[in-house]
Amino acid sequence: MELSIGIDIGGTNSPFGVVSAEGEVLAKGSIKTRNYKDPELFATDLAKEIKNALSAIKGDFTILGIGIGAPNGNHHQGTIEFAPNLPWKGVINLIALFQNHFKEPIFVTNDANAATIGEFIFGKAKGLKDFMVVTLGTGVGSGFVSNGELVYGHDSFAGELGHTIIVHDGRDCACGRKGCLETYASVTGLLRTAQIMLAKSSQKSMLRQIPTDQLSGKDIGDSAAKGDKLALEILDYTAKRLAFSLANAVAITSPEAIFLFGGMARAGDLLLGPLKRYFEDYLLYLYRGKVRIEISALTEQNAAVLGASALVWNEINKK
Amino acid sequence: MELSIGIDIGGTNSPFGVVSAEGEVLAKGSIKTRNYKDPELFATDLAKEIKNALSAIKGDFTILGIGIGAPNGNHHQGTIEFAPNLPWKGVINLIALFQNHFKEPIFVTNDANAATIGEFIFGKAKGLKDFMVVTLGTGVGSGFVSNGELVYGHDSFAGELGHTIIVHDGRDCACGRKGCLETYASVTGLLRTAQIMLAKSSQKSMLRQIPTDQLSGKDIGDSAAKGDKLALEILDYTAKRLAFSLANAVAITSPEAIFLFGGMARAGDLLLGPLKRYFEDYLLYLYRGKVRIEISALTEQNAAVLGASALVWNEINKK
Numbered sequence: 001m002e003l004s005i006g007i008d009i010g011g012t013n014s015p016f017g018v019v020s021a022e023g024e025v026l027a028k029g030s031i032k033t034r035n036y037k038d039p040e041l042f043a044t045d046l047a048k049e050i051k052n053a054l055s056a057i058k059g060d061f062t063i064l065g066i067g068i069g070a071p072n073g074n075h076h077q078g079t080i081e082f083a084p085n086l087p088w089k090g091v092i093n094l095i096a097l098f099q100n101h102f103k104e105p106i107f108v109t110n111d112a113n114a115a116t117i118g119e120f121i122f123g124k125a126k127g128l129k130d131f132m133v134v135t136l137g138t139g140v141g142s143g144f145v146s147n148g149e150l151v152y153g154h155d156s157f158a159g160e161l162g163h164t165i166i167v168h169d170g171r172d173c174a175c176g177r178k179g180c181l182e183t184y185a186s187v188t189g190l191l192r193t194a195q196i197m198l199a200k201s202s203q204k205s206m207l208r209q210i211p212t213d214q215l216s217g218k219d220i221g222d223s224a225a226k227g228d229k230l231a232l233e234i235l236d237y238t239a240k241r242l243a244f245s246l247a248n249a250v251a252i253t254s255p256e257a258i259f260l261f262g263g264m265a266r267a268g269d270l271l272l273g274p275l276k277r278y279f280e281d282y283l284l285y286l287y288r289g290k291v292r293i294e295i296s297a298l299t300e301q302n303a304a305v306l307g308a309s310a311l312v313w314n315e316i317n318k319k
Numbered sequence: 320m321e322l323s324i325g326i327d328i329g330g331t332n333s334p335f336g337v338v339s340a341e342g343e344v345l346a347k348g349s350i351k352t353r354n355y356k357d358p359e360l361f362a363t364d365l366a367k368e369i370k371n372a373l374s375a376i377k378g379d380f381t382i383l384g385i386g387i388g389a390p391n392g393n394h395h396q397g398t399i400e401f402a403p404n405l406p407w408k409g410v411i412n413l414i415a416l417f418q419n420h421f422k423e424p425i426f427v428t429n430d431a432n433a434a435t436i437g438e439f440i441f442g443k444a445k446g447l448k449d450f451m452v453v454t455l456g457t458g459v460g461s462g463f464v465s466n467g468e469l470v471y472g473h474d475s476f477a478g479e480l481g482h483t484i485i486v487h488d489g490r491d492c493a494c495g496r497k498g499c500l501e502t503y504a505s506v507t508g509l510l511r512t513a514q515i516m517l518a519k520s521s522q523k524s525m526l527r528q529i530p531t532d533q534l535s536g537k538d539i540g541d542s543a544a545k546g547d548k549l550a551l552e553i554l555d556y557t558a559k560r561l562a563f564s565l566a567n568a569v570a571i572t573s574p575e576a577i578f579l580f581g582g583m584a585r586a587g588d589l590l591l592g593p594l595k596r597y598f599e600d601y602l603l604y605l606y607r608g609k610v611r612i613e614i615s616a617l618t619e620q621n622a623a624v625l626g627a628s629a630l631v632w633n634e635i636n637k638k
Contacts, residue, residue: 129473130477142571144572146465146468146470153465154448154449155606155609156573158572159573163603165601167487247484252477252568252572253477254470254471254472255472256473282484282496284496
């Protein structure tokens with residue numbers, strides 16, 4: 001039996017899984033990233049946990065490799081570079097750290113690319129050659145597959161759709177610029193839109209019963225599902241901004257399909273309905289009716305680990 | 320000696336060249352596209368001209384294939400689809416038409432992709448794996464190479480950077496939408512900017528001595544070169560719009576370099592100066608100082624034919 005290990009390094013926890021070629025998780029575990037100021041110690045303890053988990057798997061198996069998804073993960077260098085949400089500063093050489101504990105090949109990429117490869121190997125994008133994945137969580141990430149290969153770009157930082165500017169002089173973004181897609185289409189962006197609309201409009205809304213600083217994406221989705229007009233308008237506005245950006249991206253890579261993942265995608269058809277309408281409106285005539293938009297097949301619980309493990313299967317498939 | 324044939328199908332003329340692996344044009348010719356209402360007759364006569372040209376080449380040679388660049392050329396299908404500037408309507412199966420006359424493999428793509436492959440095989444992009452080419456002529460075209468391969472996309476219509484929308488509710492575009500990059504950064508867009516600025520400003524300018532309907536891109540470049548302030552402002556505005564679009568495209572494919580080609584590129588440093596400044600300002604911090612912008616190495620006279628012939632070398636290199 002051939003297996004791969006997927007590790008998802010996050011700001012709080014770093015879960016891992018031992019995954020079969022079919023995407024079955026045979027063993028799993030997690031360590032607390034926050035407890036480790038020293039990345040070397042982190043790697044040592046994580047390796048120990050992984051080896052424990054492996055020893056519990058019954059039957060013969062071979063580990064083909066280790067895939068690591070991490071914020072600002074650089075595929076070409078095998079490093080994490082200046083990730084603001086991790087306890088380690090500067091450039092961390094992940095491959096070097098884990099090679100002290102494993103002899104198998106190690107692959108690194110960022111979270112959104114891992115989600116993309118996960119969709120490619122285990123999800124709805126199986127067999128597609130040209131598609132994109134957009135992750136709509138606290139931020140907006142993306143991954144592009146063209147000619148059957150993930151587009152890493154020259155420095156491994158391709159796929160920053162969340163930081164394409166969609167509104168001149170628009171909302172302040174954490175990146176230091178203004179008007180990035182992320183400030184509109186992330187869950188955080190959705191909440192900013194909600195605040196503005198609640199202030200501007202005098203419409204009745206269930207959302208007014210929730211203190212502004214406790215308002216969540218789920219509240220907006222739930223209210224919209226119950227027919228709350230203002231909540232529907234908030235989703236509509238968000239869908240329109242996202243549609244604009246997706247239509248522009250289509251003109252560059254001409255994908256067959258776009259898969260949405262993450263918190264925002266939980267709104268399902270409440271988001272997809274207006275999104276598809278605006279998307280077709282914004283598209284250049286050449287692409288109209290040709291590009292489908294779907295919610296990802298992966299669940300948020302296991303996507304990161306599956307995606308990281310999929311890196312290994314993807315590299316092996318290339319050979 | 321191994322050679323390839325490049326054909327550039329244009330609205331007025333269709334020049335061709337017989338090209339060596341080093342990019343030397345050993346024989347060439349041209350027929351008038353406009354004289355042919357029947358594409359079959361067009362192919363027959365063009366094939367005759369090509370065979371004449373081949374018979375004049377001294378020494379032994381093998382023709383490896385035929386590359387055709389054409390407006391709305393579809394690489395996957397080998398067709399031209401609904402090209403507004405050609406005398407033929409609907410979908411024309413170019414490969415079928417030319418297979419009646421040649422047994423060698425035939426490859427089709429659109430003009431901007433041919434220019435991109437030309438830069439890849441014979442120009443400044445030799446050996447690069449991730450770059451983009453932007454053609455700034457009557458319209459704006461583009462081609463993206465990622466992982467060493469041209470991004471054709473699912474339906475072969477990738478690379479329409481000219482039809483990404485950069486201004487909400489902006490200038491009317493021939494595609495039926497508003498605010499496309501093409502309406503600002505093509506030579507036609509430059510002239511629209513000139514008209515608006517000449518009307519809005521009361522500044523003195525050499526450009527005021529030229530009747531509006533005779534104003535050319537060259538006039539603006541020449542006046543700017545002589546220090547005409549308004550002409551410089553027109554180029555500055557154009558550079559800013561283009562820089563915005565290029566910076567957004569970089570966030571998707573993360574290229575190592577961007578090559579500019581076509582009429583606008585003739586302005587040279589007068590365009591490149593402000594373009595590079597605005598580009599760095601607009602870029603996400605991850606990419607700053609990492610992406611160079613240069614004028615293409617190919618000349619407008621031979622780029623289309625070289626680019627078309629390069630399609631053949633590119634397909635052969637893949638094997």
